[in-house]
Amino acid sequence: MLLVGVVVVSAGIGPVHVGPIAVAKVFANAIAVPAGVRMEATALAAPWHAVEWYAPFGYDVDPLYSTIVLQVRLPRIAAGASVGFALAAAGTVMQGLFRNPMADPSIIGVSSGASVGAVAAIVAPVALPFGLGLRASAFVGALVAAVVVYAIATEGGRTPVATLLLAGVAVQTFLGSVTSYLILRSGDSIEEVTYWLMGHLDASRIEEALITGGISFALVVVLYLYAEDLNALLLGETDARSVGVEVEWTKRILLAASSIITGAAVAISGVIGFVGLIVPHALRLIVGPDHRILLPTSALAGASFLVAADTLARSGPAELPVGIVTAAVGAPFFLYLLRKREVSEL
Amino acid sequence: MIDIDGLCVDRSGVRVLADVSLSVADGEFVALVGPNGAGKSTLLGAVGGHLSRAAGSVAVDGDEVGSLSARALARRVATVPQETNFGFDFSVRDVVEMGRHPYRSRFSGDDPDGAAAVERALDRTRTTQFADRSVASLSGGEKQRVLLARALAQSVPTLLLDEPTASLDINHQVRTLDLVAGLEETVVAAIHDLDLAARYCDRVVLLADGSVQAVGTPRAVFTADRLERVFGVDVTVGENPATGTVTVTPTAGVSLGSESD
Numbered sequence: 001m002l003l004v005g006v007v008v009v010s011a012g013i014g015p016v017h018v019g020p021i022a023v024a025k026v027f028a029n030a031i032a033v034p035a036g037v038r039m040e041a042t043a044l045a046a047p048w049h050a051v052e053w054y055a056p057f058g059y060d061v062d063p064l065y066s067t068i069v070l071q072v073r074l075p076r077i078a079a080g081a082s083v084g085f086a087l088a089a090a091g092t093v094m095q096g097l098f099r100n101p102m103a104d105p106s107i108i109g110v111s112s113g114a115s116v117g118a119v120a121a122i123v124a125p126v127a128l129p130f131g132l133g134l135r136a137s138a139f140v141g142a143l144v145a146a147v148v149v150y151a152i153a154t155e156g157g158r159t160p161v162a163t164l165l166l167a168g169v170a171v172q173t174f175l176g177s178v179t180s181y182l183i184l185r186s187g188d189s190i191e192e193v194t195y196w197l198m199g200h201l202d203a204s205r206i207e208e209a210l211i212t213g214g215i216s217f218a219l220v221v222v223l224y225l226y227a228e229d230l231n232a233l234l235l236g237e238t239d240a241r242s243v244g245v246e247v248e249w250t251k252r253i254l255l256a257a258s259s260i261i262t263g264a265a266v267a268i269s270g271v272i273g274f275v276g277l278i279v280p281h282a283l284r285l286i287v288g289p290d291h292r293i294l295l296p297t298s299a300l301a302g303a304s305f306l307v308a309a310d311t312l313a314r315s316g317p318a319e320l321p322v323g324i325v326t327a328a329v330g331a332p333f334f335l336y337l338l339r340k341r342e343v344s345e346l
Numbered sequence: 347m348i349d350i351d352g353l354c355v356d357r358s359g360v361r362v363l364a365d366v367s368l369s370v371a372d373g374e375f376v377a378l379v380g381p382n383g384a385g386k387s388t389l390l391g392a393v394g395g396h397l398s399r400a401a402g403s404v405a406v407d408g409d410e411v412g413s414l415s416a417r418a419l420a421r422r423v424a425t426v427p428q429e430t431n432f433g434f435d436f437s438v439r440d441v442v443e444m445g446r447h448p449y450r451s452r453f454s455g456d457d458p459d460g461a462a463a464v465e466r467a468l469d470r471t472r473t474t475q476f477a478d479r480s481v482a483s484l485s486g487g488e489k490q491r492v493l494l495a496r497a498l499a500q501s502v503p504t505l506l507l508d509e510p511t512a513s514l515d516i517n518h519q520v521r522t523l524d525l526v527a528g529l530e531e532t533v534v535a536a537i538h539d540l541d542l543a544a545r546y547c548d549r550v551v552l553l554a555d556g557s558v559q560a561v562g563t564p565r566a567v568f569t570a571d572r573l574e575r576v577f578g579v580d581v582t583v584g585e586n587p588a589t590g591t592v593t594v595t596p597t598a599g600v601s602l603g604s605e606s607d
Binding site for chain 1: 391394395396398415416417418419420421423424425427430431432434435436440441444445447448450452453455496497500
């Protein structure tokens with residue numbers, strides 16, 4: 001509900017103001033349901049063209065508003081919601097898995113790997129194999145980094161989270177130096193590189209946002225099935241095993257799913273800090289540590305938070321990368337929560 | 347029922363359990379005693395399926411522990427760890443309900459006997475009155491009872507307890523062991539306090555340097571000679587006038603230096 005409200009309000013804010021009612025009407029008009037299938041000769045070759053769509057709503061709105069809302073703002077809002085959903089969900093899982101509230105989605109090197117991939121794609125696109133684009137290159141970089149960290153930290157079929165954490169830090173540092181080197185060599189494209197690294201949502205097409213959103217949603221459903229195992233893991237691996245959790249298998253599933261989610265998010269948005277750290281943390285203070293509740297609420301709150309932050313980023317006098325806004329808004333809020341909790345516990 | 351045969355366990359290249367064989371019958375309460383580093387926790391860990399073995403077999407109710415899935419094993423054996431870090435703010439009931447994990451289906455979450463098992467476990471450990479409090483707010487003794495409640499909620503025939511009384515005051519030590527001794531479940535517990543082991547347990551297993559030194563009733567195992575050799579300290583073995591059970595008192599002439607003899 002909060003997410004829907006934030007999306008409607010956000011779609012109305014911008015250089016051209018569109019009232020929330022008008023936004024709601026634009027969205028309603030855009031709803032189309034498949035009404036039937038035309039029986040034509042081409043139906044077999046291209047079945048999707050044969051579907052007849054029926055739009056149940058026909059509100060009278062200014063076509064200019066329609067264009068602004070659906071063509072200009074919606075892709076960006078969809079990107080914000082998808083990325084926020086993904087980062088907050090992955091952050092929740094990483095914090096639980098590492099039993100550390102300071103863990104975030106990039107803890108096992110995913111974001112650093114994505115940065116190397118993306119910067120390489122910008123600086124030296126010809127050097128990439130298979131003609132990978134920027135997004136694909138960032139995604140591949142993210143997954144390669146995660147797999148390398150996992151492999152380094154695994155010995156004899158076991159992956160202690162403490163080792164995973166340290167391997168993640170080391171690989172992040174290494175990848176950071178690779179990124180720095182690539183930046184030095186970037187020449188004219190340095191502005192594009194810096195912009196990507198800061199995190200942004202404006203370059204996304206709606207198809208890209210939907211791919212990230214779809215991947216994230218599907219994997220969050222998988223993660224949700226492991227919510228109870230993650231609860232047990234919070235008490236430690238020995239405890240989790242003694243209540244019947246297949247510890248190593250569960251860790252593998254959780255790490256893989258959250259790395260893919262994070263990679264899919266970072267690929268379209270660049271590195272947006274703090275969402276995956278602060279949103280799960282804030283929600284844990286509100287709804288408690290039970291992942292059956294925490295995971296879905298945190299993912300939805302992450303989506304709302306990032307859409308709101310991006311609205312703020314693009315409605316100022318000069319448009320800012322959203323990564324700057326999330327950090328600038330997030331850090332003080334995080335400190336506030338920290339203080340408040342300490343005070344109430346003492 | 348537990349059957350251990352020729353068990354060897356290595357840790358970082360050092361043999362910490364060497365050729366341990368032991369059988370525990372249904373309903374028995376067996377204490378593992380011995381000096382620090384004797385291998386008591388390791389032995390419990392091997393039965394609980396927490397570590398890999400160099401050699402030997404460990405069977406619970408007739409099936410090799412290594413051949414059972416974590417879920418299947420958790421329906422037969424429950425472990426009460428020495429220490430659990432309750433860094434996150436779960437309620438007591440949440441923690442006890444985790445004991446039902448091996449019975450809940452991943453997709454539907456169904457567990458028809460769950461609610462009753464949780465209530466019974468809370469009741470048996472007298473933790474019902476703080477069921478809705480945060481575990482982080484409890485004292486050491488209360489946390490210990492919550493972990494015992496979680497193990498009871500698992501509805502298993504065999505419980506493994508690692509130092510269940512180590513962090514408790516004398517009142518809670520006695521209350522906890524009274525409770526454990528009254529259970530119909532098979533219990534294997536690592537216990538430091540020899541007097542408490544003698545008072546509550548049917549049999550004791552004396553471990554030292556990773557191997558079994560003696561097994562039997564407390565009265566048979568706790569002889570002054572044997573305890574002096576194993577612990578490296580002079581002891582007097584007597585009878586506790588209040589309980590009528592064996593009592594072991596370390597006396598003067600502590601000779602830590604002769605430990606390696």
